[in-house]
Amino acid sequence: GEDVEQSLFLSVREGDSSVINCTYTDSSSTYLYWYKQEPGAGLQLLTYIFSNMDMKQDQRLTVLLNKKDKHLSLRIADTQTGDSAIYFCAEIPIPSNTGKLIFGQGTTLQVKP
Amino acid sequence: DGGITQSPKYLFRKEGQNVTLSCEQNLNHDAMYWYRQDPGQGLRLIYYSQIVNDFQKGDIAEGYSVSREKKESFPLTVTSAQKNPTAFYLCASSNDRVNTEAFFGQGTRLTVV
Numbered sequence: 001g002e003d004v005e006q007s008l009f010l011s012v013r014e015g016d017s018s019v020i021n022c023t024y025t026d027s028s029s030t031y032l033y034w035y036k037q038e039p040g041a042g043l044q045l046l047t048y049i050f051s052n053m054d055m056k057q058d059q060r061l062t063v064l065l066n067k068k069d070k071h072l073s074l075r076i077a078d079t080q081t082g083d084s085a086i087y088f089c090a091e092i093p094i095p096s097n098t099g100k101l102i103f104g105q106g107t108t109l110q111v112k113p
Numbered sequence: 114d115g116g117i118t119q120s121p122k123y124l125f126r127k128e129g130q131n132v133t134l135s136c137e138q139n140l141n142h143d144a145m146y147w148y149r150q151d152p153g154q155g156l157r158l159i160y161y162s163q164i165v166n167d168f169q170k171g172d173i174a175e176g177y178s179v180s181r182e183k184k185e186s187f188p189l190t191v192t193s194a195q196k197n198p199t200a201f202y203l204c205a206s207s208n209d210r211v212n213t214e215a216f217f218g219q220g221t222r223l224t225v226v
Contacts, residue, residue, distance in 0.1 A: 008153065035217075042119075042203055042217035043156075088155060099144050099163070099207055100171065101215070103155030 006089050006104035013112050018076040020107045022089030025070060033101065034063065034074045035088040043088065046074070076109075084111045115140045119204050119218035125226050126191070126198065134189045134221045136204035142216075143208065145187035149173060150201040150220075159202075162187055191223060199225050 003025045012018045024032065030051045035043040049056045049063050049072075056063045062075040076083055089104040117138040126132045136145065144163045148156035158171030162181040176195025181187055187206075191198045201222050207215040 004155070040220070040222070042219045043205075044217070045215060090155075098161060098169070099146070099209070099215075100158050100161065101146075101148075101156070101205075103157075105153060105155050 004089055004091055004102050004104040006087075006107045008105060009108050009110070011110040011112065012079050014079060014081055016079055018074075018079045018083070018109055018111075020074045020076075020087050020089075020109065022072040022074075022104055023070055024072065024089075024091050024102075026091060026093045026102075029094040031092045031094065032063075032065065032072050033088075033090040033092075034061075035090060037086045037088065037106070039085075046087075079109075079111050081111045081113060084109055117204060117206050117216050117218040119202075119221050121221060122219065124221055124223045126223060127226060129193045131190055131192050132223065134191070134202055134204075134223070136187045136189065136218060138185055138187075138206040138216070140206055140208070140216060141184070142206035143184070144206060145181070146205040146207070147171075147177075147179065147187070147189045148203045148205065150203060156203060159189065198223055 005023045033048040034046045036046050037043050060077045064073045086106040086108050088106045090101040120135045146161045147159040150156050157173050159177050160179040162168035165184050168179050168181050178190045201220050203220045204218040205215050
């Protein structure tokens with residue numbers, strides 16, 4: 001079945017690294033996404049990875065994928081107060097006839113000065 | 114600038130009323146989606162449309178209706194049959210079924226008074 005799980009809350013100090021974790025259960029090939037949602041706003045796509053990749057890096061963001069454990073993580077280096085937001089993990093199993101995103105519950109990241 | 118626009122940002126509905134949420138995109142995307150977000154939960158798919166004059170039910174379509182008469186517009190009506198409509202509603206559009214280029218609007222917060 002389709003299910004995406006995330007922890008609900010993470011608190012870090014400014015300048016530290018943040019690691020947000022996600023697990024997914026679909027066994028087929030899949031695209032995996034990280035979205036950021038600031039208060040009262042829509043979702044911003046941060047990055048995505050296909051399930052045949054192990055890692056993707058984009059400036060301060062590093063995505064790691066453990067296919068065996070179906071575990072996805074998002075590492076934010078040098079976390080800033082502007083990174084405070086809700087981070088959603090999402091997947092689209094392939095093939096997809098709908099383009100429907102399956103979302104986790106979201107992880108609230110709190111960055112303390 | 115290209116983008117996806119939702120209006121209004123805040124909407125109040127009396128018991129028994131129907132209300133319509135607007136979603137417009139000028140990205141020339143074929144696919145459009147409506148999601149509902151409740152606190153502490155991920156987004157759930159209400160309806161989606163992959164082409165003009167065609168739309169499909171998502172996971173929680175009961176109490177909602179949509180239309181897709183134009184490529185750029187995908188309005189959502191929350192009917193009186195929706196028993197718990199208070200939520201944050203997000204519209205998204207995409208140029209393909211894998212959503213690698215999915216864009217979200219800024220959302221409409223609907224409150225029943």
